[in-house]
Amino acid sequence: MPEIMLVRHAQASFGKSDYDVLSELGHQQAFALGQSLAERATALPDKIYIGAQRRHRETLEGLAAGFCLDPSSAIVHEGLNEFNAGELIAARYGSEDLPADVRGDRRRYFRALRDVVLAWQRDEIDNPPESWRDFSSRVLRARDEMIAEKGRVLAVSSGGAISRIIVSVLDAPAPQMISLQLQMRNCAVSTLVGSANGMFLHAFNEVPYLRSQADERLMTYA
Structure with a gap:
């Protein structure tokens, strides 16, 4: 029966010109996760899947160093890529854009992102960079291909794509995706397992690399 270990990427570069690069702490998180799994x-895993974004590859490389995996064997699947939050927000706000004090405040930024994603799901945003339907279709194609492997799969992706997969397995309403996404910690592990009756959520948002109080510095959400 299939088992899919979904790993959210390590901390990227929130607030920087290029978000799609792991921070120094993110590199430490990825290696620590690999060590804890070992x-x-x-x-x-029998197969490794990753999205096509740099933060996915860098997370896998760090994880692989701690877990004795060959990152070059990974199957790159664009279905595991994150939706483009920056472009989606720009499409929602248009020329108004987000106020500077919202962009500089993580709590307020993610509240705004939540509202934008919910509007996106309701098809209330004109000319989004990707429609909600298209995003869902590609993510669920990746899900189906991983399930078809019928073995143990490790997949490195992003919070939105992982949450979309989990919502589909739980048969939950679409708005639950952003609720799960905003809870998800960097380098967190969520596990799906299969049975004769389908796929089930076995674990959500686990951080096995937090083994002592000293490791608390590694816990981040963005």
Whole structure:
């Protein structure tokens, strides 16, 4: 039966000119996750999938160094890419754009993102960079291809894509996606397992690399 370990990428560069690059802390998170999986005697995956974004590749490279994996064996699937939050927000606000004090405040920014995603799902945003339907279709294609492997799959992706997969498995309403996404920690692991009756959520948002109080510095959400 299939088992899919969904790993959200490590901390990227929020607020920088290029978000799609891991921070120094993000590199530490990825390596620590790999080490913790190895120490827990977690079985090696039969297949590895990643999105096509740099933060996915860099997370896998760090994780692989701690877990003795070959990152070059990964299958790159664009269905695991994140939706473009910056362009989606720009499409929603148009020439008004987000106020500077919202962009500089993480809490206020993610509240605004939540509202934008909900409007996107309701098809209330003109000319989005990608429609909600198209985003869902490509993410669910990736899900189906991983399930078809019928083995143990490790996938490195982003919070939105992972949450979309989880919502589909739970048969939950679409608005639950952004609720799950905003809870998801960097380098968190969520696990799906299969049975004769379908796929089930076995674990959500686990951070096995947090093994002591000293490791608390590694916990981030963005």
